[in-house]
Amino acid sequence: MTKITEQSSLYDHLEEMSTRDILTHINEEDKKVAIAVEKVIPQIKKLVEELTGRFLDGGRLFYIGAGTSGRLGILDASEIPPTFGMPFDRVVGIIAGGDGAIRKAVEFAEDDTEQAWKDLKAFDINENDVVVGIAASGTTPYVLGGIKAAREHGILTAGITNNPDSPLAVEAQIPIEINVGPEFVTGSTRMKSGTSQKLVLNMISTALMIRIGRVEGNKMVNMQLTNKKLVERGIRFLMEEEDVDKETAAAYLERFGSVKKAISALRENRGY
Known part of the structure; x- marks a missing residue:
């Protein structure tokens, strides 16, 4: 059976559409994303509650991913220090291929099943920490290898994927399966899948920061005053x-x- 993320777009002959029609149809598809995310709030809640206790005990949150998914994890992690005044090493984003892959794709980096655990060990990862794997397909070897190894070492794992019942959803202890349907451009998971991942990451980190006391009222009272x-x-x-x-x-x-x-x-x- 074809993965949802690889299913053919609901639209065809895109090159024959007017600019207005292209934008309108992309927007119509994007409207489905928040509804799909709403359905996984119970799983996000479970993750945040598990994270909160570990974080208050000094634990950390690690995101691992490849390509778009890896970049989204790094984006979310990089916003935590300036927004909430947390040390940069409490929420960490790791991408297959290393920091150079943030701007430019590194060939075959995502196919290495052992590298993610090596990357995590460089941070002296331990049982107080949590690892969240991000993979639209749910089959990325780099992410699966990292989640499997982390779980074997007694570390809590979660997986954000856009293919329900994918290997990542099976391997992770807390699966967050966001079914946004086929992409406007077939297989282009930088679109709806990526948008859904960004929403979920926002929810995880923001809720966590509120729960551990980094927000008062509705204000970012711990933000870094850098400009x-x-x-x-x-x-x-x-x-x-x-x-x-x-x-x-x-x-x-x-x-x-x-x-x-x-x-x-x-x-x-x-x-x-």
Whole structure:
């Protein structure tokens, strides 16, 4: 039976379509993605809850993938330090072929069943950590090998795939199987499959960061203040949360270096 990710597009003669029709049909297909993700919320919830306890005990989250899936894992991981102020080594994205594969495909890197575990061991991975394999097809040897080895070493594993009942879904302890249907361009999993993976990764990492206390109210109080836009955002957060004027907010933020610390100092000075 043909994998869902390899099934023929619901559309044909794409080259004969007008630009408007191409864009409209892509958009029609994209509308199906969020609905497909909604169906796997119970599995995402299970993963986040398992992650939370391990993270609070010092564990880490590793994403492993090849091609688009690997790049999406790296993208999500790279946003955790600036957004939530976490050390860069707490959420780690690993791609088949190494960092050079982020920009340029490395031939046959995804076919190596042993390399992912070697890559993970370079981080001294242990039983407090969690490994999430990402593979639209659910058959990528690099990902399957890594998940299998991690599981054999007592490490919790999850798998994000767009082919239900794929080898990845069978091998991972927490399978997240997102059926988005065939792609607009047959087999182009950078489209709906990739979009669904991005949504799920957003949900996993954001929910985890909220659960471990890196968000207060609805604010990124631990964000890194690395440019003027973020400093202005931090000042605005303080003004809104603590009802102070801009000058006071700016002074506290400059003195204490983070929104969270500035809030604590303001509240301490007020006696609560």
